[in-house]
Each structure stands twice: as C-alpha cells, then as structure tokens.
Amino acid sequence: MTSSRIIDGGIAFLILLPVLRVLLMLITFVREGDMRLSAIVLLVLAIIVSGALLGLHSTHL
Amino acid sequence: MHAGSVAWLFVVSIGASALGGTLGMASGIFIVPLLTIFGGLDIRLAVAASIVSVIACSCVSAASFLNSGLTNVRVAIVLEVATTLGALTGVLLVGTIPVTLLYFIFAVVLMVSAWQMMIRRRETSLVFAEKTDPREWATILRLHSSYPDHVLGRDVFYRVRRMPLGLALMYAAGLISALSGAACPL
Numbered sequence: 001m002t003s004s005r006i007i008d009g010g011i012a013f014l015i016l017l018p019v020l021r022v023l024l025m026l027i028t029f030v031r032e033g034d035m036r037l038s039a040i041v042l043l044v045l046a047i048i049v050s051g052a053l054l055g056l057h058s059t060h061l
Numbered sequence: 062m063h064a065g066s067v068a069w070l071f072v073v074s075i076g077a078s079a080l081g082g083t084l085g086m087a088s089g090i091f092i093v094p095l096l097t098i099f100g101g102l103d104i105r106l107a108v109a110a111s112i113v114s115v116i117a118c119s120c121v122s123a124a125s126f127l128n129s130g131l132t133n134v135r136v137a138i139v140l141e142v143a144t145t146l147g148a149l150t151g152v153l154l155v156g157t158i159p160v161t162l163l164y165f166i167f168a169v170v171l172m173v174s175a176w177q178m179m180i181r182r183r184e185t186s187l188v189f190a191e192k193t194d195p196r197e198w199a200t201i202l203r204l205h206s207s208y209p210d211h212v213l214g215r216d217v218f219y220r221v222r223r224m225p226l227g228l229a230l231m232y233a234a235g236l237i238s239a240l241s242g243a244a245c246p247l
Contacts, residue, residue: 014116025138034203041138047145051152 019048070100078118090174093167093241104163105155108241115238130209136227143228147235155240167241197222 022044029038077091092114096107126132155163205220 011113014113014120017120018116022138022141025134037135037138037203040142044138044141044145047142047149051145051149054149054152 019045022048073099074114078114082118082122084178090171104160104167108155108163112238135203139224140227140231143231144235147232147237148239149235150232151236151239154236158240163240166237170237170241197224 022041026038026041026045029041073095074092077095081091092111093104093107096102096110097104100107102110123132127134
C-alpha cells in the first residue's frame with residue numbers, strides 16, 4: 001500500500017518537472033517584459049492544466 | 062508484482078533506454094513492445110508507462126542540449142502550443158480508439174522511425190539572418206537566433222522560417238505520441 005504510494009509520488013514528481021520548467025519560463029519572459037511570449041507560455045500552461053483535469057476525470061482504463 | 066519481475070523489468074528498461082539513446086530515439090519505442098509482447102500488458106497501460114519514461118529520458122538529454130546552446134527555447138515554447146494541443150486531442154481520443162487501431166498506429170510510428178534511421182538526412186542549408194521578413198511569425202516573436210559552431214569556432218546566426226508548417230507537424234507529433242507512447246520522430 002505505502003510502496004505504491006511512493007511510486008505514485010515519484011511519477012507525479014517526474015510529470016511535474018517539465019511543467020515547472022514551463023512555469024520558470026513564464027517568470028523569465030514576464031521579467032524580460034516579453035508579453036507575446038508570456039502569453040504563449042500561459043497558453044501552454046492552460047493546455048497542460050486542462051489536459052491534466054481531463055485525465056483526472058476520465059473513466060477509461 | 063513480485064521481486065523477480067521487477068528486477069527483469071529494471072534490466073530490460075536499462076537495455077531499452079541505452080539502445081534508444083544510442084539510436085537517438087526515446088526508449089518508448091522499445092518499452093511499449095516489450096511490455097505488451099513479453100509482459101502481456103494492455104497496450105494503453107504500456108503507453109502510459111512509456112510516456113513517463115520518455116519524460117525522464119528527455120529531461121536527462123535536454124540538459125546537455127541546453128548547456129551546449131543548441132536549444133532555441135523561444136521556438137521550443139511556441140511549438141509546444143501545438144504539441145500540447147495534439148496531446149490533449151490524443152487524450153480525448155484514446156478512450157474511443159479501439160486497441161487494434163492503437164497497435165496499428167504504433168506499427169506505423171515504428172516503420173517511420175526505422176525509415177528515418179535508414180536514410181541519410183540530407184544536409185539542409187541554414188538560412189542566415191541577413192534579411193528578415195517583418196510580417197513573418199518568427200520575426201514578430203523574435204525567434205531568429207544563433208548557435209555556437211564548434212567547427213567554425215563562432216556563433217552562427219540563423220533565420221527561423223515556416224512556423225505554421227512546424228506547428229502543424231508538432232500538433233501531429235503530440236497527437237501521435239499521446240496515442241503511441243513513443244516520442245514522435247517527426
């Protein structure tokens with residue numbers, strides 16, 4: 001029971017790594033004052049979040 | 062899952078990743094068939110496992126590319142819009158697509174990858190950043206960049222072109238990798 005939770009945590013961490021990278025990009029582009037790229041990064045984040053929500057609520061598998 | 066099969070999976074995964082890395086492919090290409098054929102796993106579960114391994118492989122190899130200055134982060138994030146949209150479409154589709162079709166898609170991805178390894182990539186000449194079209198997407202988003210050339214010993218500036226085509230291809234790549242679990246070789 002606990003071992004599978006540790007594995008789940010590890011996988012969640014692995015999945016979050018690239019998302020954190022995108023978040024970091026958002027911060028750097030906003031700091032540079034590059035609003036066009038910031039908007040694009042926000043769009044990517046929005047798509048990722050909607051995908052995650054969709055995955056959590058889907059019942060297949 | 063008992064200790065023996067965990068050890069077996071561990072060894073096989075190392076082999077798959079090493080082989081994949083040498084060939085310039087993500088390990089997913091080997092992990093999915095290994096898990097379905099020898100592990101007897103549902104292809105959708107195999108794809109899910111493979112996608113997680115692709116993240117790990119990509120994180121490891123992306124670091125060295127970033128370090129060497131070859132990655133154009135601005136182009137990457139713009140293309141990522143299309144890739145994530147494609148993956149989102151894949152997530153929506155995967156529940157409705159029959160397993161046979163998933164196997165078929167995976168087979169096609171394998172064949173395309175094999176083809177790409179067989180043919181020699183033709184040298185595409187870089188377009189240098191002398192003239193830039195102010196109406197072009199790449200100019201508006203300031204995507205033109207440079208990379209350090211170790212042979213020439215200096216930075217080479219280049220123009221980014223055909224972003225709409227790139228976005229279309231990346232949409233397909235996202236869709237295919239969500240469905241097949243193999244990083245798409247586009």
